Amino acid sequence: MAGRKNRRTTPEESRTTSDYYKLHTDAVSDLVNADESNSPEVSEEELRKYKSGPKFKLADWVKIILIKAWFAGSVCFFIFWGASSMIRDHLDLLVVFAIALGIVTDVITNNILRYYAKTEGENDRWMMFPQKRFITFPLNILYAGVLLFCVDMFYTLLNMTLGSASGGSFTVGVGPILFGILYTAFDLVFITMKNTLKQIFRDAMNTAKRR
16 A cells, blocks of 8 residues: 655644744734824825815815805704794894894804814804804894895895796795805905905004005
8 A cells, every 4th residue: 555645734723823923022012002203294185084074075165155055054944944924024024033043143154163173263164153142143133234234225126137037937936045145255355355355454554664
């Protein structure tokens, strides 16, 4: 009977059970003691590969505009649509609407912008009255009345134009989405005017001091 040939063992088979449980203590120690001083620098692009969540990120100014438009549209939905059946007079409805818009702006919208600012005062340029004081409460209500008047006039002119063009068969109603966009657009126009005037005044003061 021919003798059996010796079968060659593979490296994987030659490993004992204990080999599978050997800990690389040096690697564990390096991991535990790792900090900014002894860790290699990693680029932001490399770190972004391992971050969870969607890769698409909205710019901060887009988020701010969406927040302002969303709250204005929400007030339109709950107050203008909800109260229109109880308040028949158009002027009275606009007064209640303006009060609600001003309160939401002062209590909710502006506080959200302050909370999510990366540095203190970073989002002040997006608010008409950035300082949180008692006087800003009635000021925001008055300011909301001005913005609401502008939006109301825009709707009136738009419907007059569309009515003339279509023979009165087509008009645009007040809806939360369009209202939120228009209200925020007028808000940004007035805020930009304010910031521009402040910058002009600041530059003039600096020029006068240098003289």
